[in-house]
Amino acid sequence: MGVNPDTYEVRARRRCLVCDGEDEVWELEDTDQIGPLCRVCHAPSERIAVFERRRMPAAVNPHAAALGRLGGLKGGPARAAKLTAKRRRDIARAAARARWSHGK
Numbered sequence: 001m002g003v004n005p006d007t008y009e010v011r012a013r014r015r016c017l018v019c020d021g022e023d024e025v026w027e028l029e030d031t032d033q034i035g036p037l038c039r040v041c042h043a044p045s046e047r048i049a050v051f052e053r054r055r056m057p058a059a060v061n062p063h064a065a066a067l068g069r070l071g072g073l074k075g076g077p078a079r080a081a082k083l084t085a086k087r088r089r090d091i092a093r094a095a096a097r098a099r100w101s102h103g104k
């Protein structure tokens, strides 16, 4: 796959789109702003702050990045890229609430 560029991770604060629970995690810098699932209700969480950044060892499992995206938004990456961050957040929040509000 050619040259493997340095990979960075960040210490970030995430807030659940549905239950508003907050958590502080180390995650890959390019993890989707809205993606990893809430530990409490398993709805997507949003990265709301980044505190520090560090370079990861070269031997880190490359699949970790893919796993981090599993909870992300599906489809339309080109279209999504054209949306503003606020618009994407609004869409993701609405979708998350619709999907995870059942059974409450």
Ligand SMILES: [Zn+2]
Pocket: 016, 017, 018, 019, 020, 021, 038, 039, 040, 041, 042, 043
């Ligand atoms: Zn939650």
